[in-house]
Amino acid sequence: MIPADLPGFFARRADLDPADYIELDYAFECYGDPRAAAAHLCSEQSTAQWHRIGIDEDFRPRFGAKVLDLHVEGQRSAPSYPTASASAAAGPGAVSACRVTIAHPHGNFGPRLPNLLSAVAGEGVFFVPGIPLIKLLDLRMPDGFLSSFSGPRFGLDGIRDLLGVHGRPIFFGVIKPNIGLPPEPFAELGYQGWLGGLDVAKDDEMLADAPWCPLDRRSALLGEARRRAEAVTGVAKGYMANITDEVDRLLELHDLAVANGANMLLINALPVGLSAVRMLSGHARVPLIGHFPMIAALSRVPGYGIHTRVLIKLQRLAGLDAIVMPGFGGRMGMDEAEVLDGVAACLDPMGPIARSLPIPGGSDWAGTLEGVYRRVGSVDFGFIPGRGVFGHPMGPTGGAASLRQAWDAIVAGIAIEQYARTHPELRAAIDAFGGKA
Amino acid sequence: MIPADLPGFFARRADLDPADYIELDYAFECYGDPRAAAAHLCSEQSTAQWHRIGIDEDFRPRFGAKVLDLHVEGQRSAPSYPTASASAAAGPGAVSACRVTIAHPHGNFGPRLPNLLSAVAGEGVFFVPGIPLIKLLDLRMPDGFLSSFSGPRFGLDGIRDLLGVHGRPIFFGVIKPNIGLPPEPFAELGYQGWLGGLDVAKDDEMLADAPWCPLDRRSALLGEARRRAEAVTGVAKGYMANITDEVDRLLELHDLAVANGANMLLINALPVGLSAVRMLSGHARVPLIGHFPMIAALSRVPGYGIHTRVLIKLQRLAGLDAIVMPGFGGRMGMDEAEVLDGVAACLDPMGPIARSLPIPGGSDWAGTLEGVYRRVGSVDFGFIPGRGVFGHPMGPTGGAASLRQAWDAIVAGIAIEQYARTHPELRAAIDAFGGKA
Known part of the structure; x- marks a missing residue:
């Protein structure tokens, strides 16, 4: 030139x-x-x-x-x-x-x-x-x-309607151990989480359709457990099955998991490709939630690569109804402004494209809830502990209860230490995880 | 822990x-x-x-x-x-x-x-x-x-057989201007390149199925021009159509382009996703060539991300028969050892997976051929100029001829400056591009 x-x-x-x-x-x-x-x-x-x-x-x-x-x-x-x-x-x-x-x-x-x-x-x-x-x-x-894109078919509002949850964050839990459990005990853990107050129990993003935990059996057991939990608790529950797999299996796995009772699906957006997410979204009968493997490799060095806000906008455009992203706090080592950029990329107006539910996460537990809520500045987020629910000393029911108690304390304007005096699950969470808050 | x-x-x-x-x-x-x-x-x-x-x-x-x-x-x-x-x-x-x-x-x-x-x-x-x-x-x-993967269905050997080219590098040319030309003059440029000695004329990796140059019309004209060039020259020619598009269109665009006479296809591996490449490879009736958008964003910072050799191995595993990668020389700013790693990732034994043809590229022209050949250390590579063919002062026929003359000079052990005395296309290439060698 x-x-x-x-x-x-x-x-x-x-x-x-x-x-x-x-x-x-x-x-x-x-x-x-x-x-x-x-x-x-x-x-x-x-x-x-x-x-x-x-x-x-x-x-x-x-x-x-x-x-x-x-x-x-x-x-x-x-x-x-x-x-x-x-x-x-x-x-x-x-x-x-x-x-x-x-x-x-x-x-x-x-x-x-x-x-x-x-x-x-x-x-x-x-x-x-x-x-x-x-x-x-x-x-x-x-x-x-x-307007050439359909965007999220359910979006934030559709997920709220599905679960009947309004006016508060949505409580997800990643069933742990993530790798190694056969379907039966895996489903039992999910059930216990729902009983304690989880809205959604989900597969880990690394849990595939593996022979030792096949998606068919897993989703059937979790789907059945979800319905039992709904009957017992009287409220809607979500089971989010991870269908991340080769592109030519995605629609078939969608159909299988949904038929078995999964009412949300997890997909690792970059590993399958954003275009495959768009294809799946066009087919989806339940909300699609995206997880973030590989994104850090593109985004984490300042001054080089692709900013996470771009990748989150594109995930929303591709049709993800909720987007898991590395969240606040020391564990994920994210810059706070970058997390907020990602939240905004889900929620800010985007022409005809619906809002996605932002799910900033990373080693959360009851004690980190208030910090996430204050930073996000609204109730429009998902909260997604793993160990904070499934590693709770009182088990998943206690772990899930500790989240709900933490939220109740926030709403009541009571410090969680004080609220914990009358709520043993919250007390146990603070004792188990509080040193790492 | x-x-x-x-x-x-x-x-x-x-x-x-x-x-x-x-x-x-x-x-x-x-x-x-x-x-x-x-x-x-x-x-x-x-x-x-x-x-x-x-x-x-x-x-x-x-x-x-x-x-x-x-x-x-x-x-x-x-x-x-x-x-x-x-x-x-x-x-x-x-x-x-x-x-x-x-x-x-x-x-x-x-x-x-x-x-x-x-x-x-x-x-x-x-x-x-x-x-x-x-x-x-x-x-x-x-x-x-x-062995659970099929790998390249044609591979290096299949591409050589298709073109009838053995014992020398394969000469590709990226038709330029890359963006903006309607199908008719675009096809005419390809035809001229083939007449001059190109083995394969290809679409640019950014040239999609756009209304101003639809894949249907483009591949029909190029397919027809390819057959004319084969009749005139008496040797096989390749037209590589870029079918990069949304995942759910890939098989349909494959069928369309191949029916129209494209006998190779280009796909941007990371933008469509490696799994979509694998799906396409399972369907492909012609060799698939991968291009490298987004890979630099993952690989280019030392000490962070994913090394290109990993991404090239995975592209080979996904079934790409040839893999375009940023090549030698100052233009692409690649470390020479990293390019050689990429070449090796295509050619080294990989269990039952066939070899891919490595195509290191970046602002090549006749004068850079010997350097690529010496560095690769064999004839098993593709050489892929754009402007070096289609920006040649004597037009694409002269540009393609200059490549073949440069190779003849290498085989004869004659310096290209000397060989250019009796080969005006090579002379013109040196004059036009030599300042940037």
């Missing part, structure tokens, strides 16, 4: 039809002229060659991605991290840290998740000349583009 | 049945005792709770991942990169840089790619207490596990 080529990759927002573009925010570090680096970033992710040799044509007005805003936020002598491509000679001021907003014409690929990912996080983004470090921070899509 | 729990996550290789385990190599940086960190890594990726509360049982012998080797390679005062979870207090020697090999019982999840990914690169790997930085460096799978 020569200097005269650069202006073709810049535009004013007012000169573009917003219906034709998705907007992308990136942070990058570059060598040399930031304007040239930003133009390359646009060129590489759209029409890297905008005319045939010897022919007077220009594809950039329609097909080119375009820089809308570019800010240089600082200068460095070398990139923050030594990626292989950061080996160029460096020195004081050699590297500029930038923020850029790009308008990318979505007509280049259409409302298809794999093609969207290929454009906004593909070769054309991570191999830009002069840009050794880059992170996709956010994407915003116009309503016309969004 | 208390100290007495650690030994349950360690084993000697001689005490395990190798048929029951995949082996995983990780590099990590940890706070505190490396043995405790490695045990946590095993626990979190397998049976994080190995017994029910109050019951005397132990799932670790069968279901636990186990440390086989652990080496501390150095001490640091803080982690190499400031991930959010690296915020713990640090000081001289506070952080140990380690290498670990883990035996993971694959019976925990079975021969399923999404579940494999969830186990070896999921929450249980990237959120281990005390491990702020970790990279999955390699995985090795026993033949019994591998």
Whole structure:
């Protein structure tokens, strides 16, 4: 690209039809002229060659991605991290840290998740000349583009209706031990959790349709246990079966688990692929909950990769009714603002796309509930302990009860230590898990 | 985990049945005792709770991942990169840089790619207490596990047979302009490339089934042009159509493109998901070639994420007959050893799984061919210029001819500058692209 080529990759927002573009925010570090680096970033992710040799044509007005805003936020002598491509000679001021907003014409690929990912996080983004470090921070899509997607079929409101739970967080529990239990004792643990007050008992995200705990038998036993628990407690309960498997088995496993009594399903979104999630969502008769394996590998290094808010927006777009994400507190080592970004990505308006239930999690127990509630700032979240329920000294019934007691204490404005004086399950939870709060 | 729990996550290789385990190599940086960190890594990726509360049982012998080797390679005062979870207090020697090999019982999840990914690169790997930085460096799978996969149906040998090309690299060309051309001129460019000596003309990885260049019309025109080129040149030619799209369209687009005359197909492996690739491979009647969007976001930071060799092995396992990967030279900023690892991941013995054709690429042209050949060390690779063919001053026919001339020069042991004296297409390539060699 020569200097005269650069202006073709810049535009004013007012000169573009917003219906034709998705907007992308990136942070990058570059060598040399930031304007040239930003133009390359646009060129590489759209029409890297905008005319045939010897022919007077220009594809950039329609097909080119375009820089809308570019800010240089600082200068460095070398990139923050030594990626292989950061080996160029460096020195004081050699590297500029930038923020850029790009308008990318979505007509280049259409409302298809794999093609969207290929454009906004593909070769054309991570191999830009002069840009050794880059992170996709956010994407915003116009309503016309969004309306090609169905989004969550149940969403936050549908999950609340299914469970009959309004005005409070939804209490999930991950049945533990996660790996190794045969279906019979596994189902018994779920049953005990429901009796104690769990809304939803769920499979661990690593529990597959394994010979030692086949999904058919597991979901049949849990489905039956769920109905018994509903009869005993008089309230609706959820069993969330993990159907994560090869793509060509997902619909069949959905049908099997739902027929057996699973009324929610868990799917590991990145491992099966967002497009497979979209396919499954189009078929789903029960809410789909996404778990987050592999996302950390893309998102966890500051300044490189893909921000979690992008991946959560795309999971919502793909149709996940609830999204499990690494949550608050020291255990997951997440930046609090990043967790809140993820919660907002589930709940903020997104054109015609319904809200997903955010489920920030990580070694929670009764004592961490208030902190999650205060940080989220509303009751619209799922709370998802594992050991905090199923490792409770009084068993799953006591563990689940300790969560409900903690919530009752919050509602009553009573400190949990005080509330625990008259609630032995909460007392036992504090004694067992309080040292790690 | 208390100290007495650690030994349950360690084993000697001689005490395990190798048929029951995949082996995983990780590099990590940890706070505190490396043995405790490695045990946590095993626990979190397998049976994080190995017994029910109050019951005397132990799932670790069968279901636990186990440390086989652990080496501390150095001490640091803080982690190499400031991930959010690296915020713990640090000081001289506070952080140990380690290498670990883990035996993971694959019976925990079975021969399923999404579940494999969830186990070896999921929450249980990237959120281990005390491990702020970790990279999955390699995985090795026993033949019994591998034999549940079909792998490449054509592979390197099948692609050679299809094209009738033996004893030399296979010459691919990415038709450019990549985005914006309607089908008619797009097909004409491909035709010109074939006439000049291209083996395979291919769609760009970002070129989808878009209204301005529909796959149906594009593949019909290219299929027809391919047959004309075969008639004119007397040799077999390949047209590789990009069918990357939503998962539920892949089989239909395969059938459409193949019926229209595409005899190879391109798929963006991570954006559609490895499991969707496996599904497609089971259906494919022509070789499948994988492209690499998103892989850099997982792999490019040293010490964090997933090494490209792992992702290339998994693409081969999923059934890709050829694998495009970021190649040698300054343009892609890849470490040379990492590219060679990727080539080896395609070609090295892998139980019953056929070899994939490695296609290292990135702004190649006639002048970079010898370097790729010398580095790969054999003729078993694909060479994949875009602009080097389709941006050649004499057009695609001249661009393709320049590649073949460069290969002839290599075979004859003649420097390309000398060979160019009697080969104007090669001369023009050097003049146009040589400044960037």
